Amino acid sequence: MKRICVFCGSNAGHNPRYRAAAEDLGRRLAADGIELVYGGGNVGLMGAVADACLAAGGTVTGVIPEALMGKEVAGRHVDHRTLTRLEVVDSMHTRKARMAELADGFIALPGGFGTFEEFCEILTWGQLGFHVKPMGLLNLNGFYDPLLALFDRAVDEGFLRAPNRAMALAAGSLDELLAAMRAYRPEPVSKWLKEERQL
Numbered sequence: 001m002k003r004i005c006v007f008c009g010s011n012a013g014h015n016p017r018y019r020a021a022a023e024d025l026g027r028r029l030a031a032d033g034i035e036l037v038y039g040g041g042n043v044g045l046m047g048a049v050a051d052a053c054l055a056a057g058g059t060v061t062g063v064i065p066e067a068l069m070g071k072e073v074a075g076r077h078v079d080h081r082t083l084t085r086l087e088v089v090d091s092m093h094t095r096k097a098r099m100a101e102l103a104d105g106f107i108a109l110p111g112g113f114g115t116f117e118e119f120c121e122i123l124t125w126g127q128l129g130f131h132v133k134p135m136g137l138l139n140l141n142g143f144y145d146p147l148l149a150l151f152d153r154a155v156d157e158g159f160l161r162a163p164n165r166a167m168a169l170a171a172g173s174l175d176e177l178l179a180a181m182r183a184y185r186p187e188p189v190s191k192w193l194k195e196e197r198q199l
Contacts, residue, residue: 001034001105003034003037003104004036007038007039007047007115008022008108008110008111009044009045009109010044010111010114011112014122018109018140019048021109021174022052024052025109025174027052027055027090028054028178030053030058031056035058035059035084036050036053036058036060037062037063037099037102038050039062039069040083040095041062041064041087045109045111046090050083057193061087061101061102063086063087063095063098064086064088064089064095065088065091065092066088066089066093075196096118096175100122105136106136108138116147123167126167134181134182135168135169136168136169136171136177138171138172138174139176144170148170151168152165154194166186169171
C-alpha cells in the first residue's frame with residue numbers, strides 16, 4: 001500500500017484517545033512511507049492525522065469540495081494550505097470518487113455521519129467488485145462495535161453474505177489493522193453478480 005485514505009471526524013470527540021490515535025496514525029504512515037489521502041480539512045481528527053503526518057515528514061494529499069473551503073467548524077476555518085497537495089473539487093461525490101481513485105486502502109477512525117457513509121460506500125464498491133482494496137475500521141475503545149454488530153445482524157437476517165461481511169476489517173490497534181489490511185485477499189464477486197441478475 002503506497003497510499004491510504006483515512007475517513008474520520010471533523011470533530012475530535014470527547015475522548016482524548018481519539019485525537020492521540022489520529023496523530024499516531026499520521027506518524028505511522030509517514031514512518032512507513034505511505035502517503036495519506038484524506039478529506040483536506042484542518043479540523044477535528046482530520047486535522048490531527050494530517051498535521052501529525054506532515055510533522056513527521058510524510059506526504060499528505062487532501063481532497064476537498066470547494067463549498068467547504070473557508071467554512072467554520074468548531075470555531076476554525078476549514079482550510080489546509082500547508083498540505084503536500086490540495087485538490088479542490090466540485091462536490092462531495094467527486095471528492096469520494098477521487099479519494100478512492102488515489103488510495104490503495106482505506107481506514108476509518110471514529111467520526112459521525114460522513115465517516116460512516118464514506119466507509120459504507122467504499123465497502124459497497126468493494127462488494128460489487130469496483131475495487132479490490134482493503135477497508136478497515138480502527139475500532140478504538142469499541143467505538144465501532146455497534147456498527148460491526150449491525151453488519152453481523154445483516155448476515156443473520158439474509159441481507160449480507162458472510163464473505164462480503166468479512167471485507168469490513170476491524171481491529172482495536174493500528175498494528176493489528178495494518179497487518180490485516182496487508183494480508184487482505186478479496187473474494188471474486190462475478191459469480192454473485194451473475195446469480196443476482198438471474199433472480
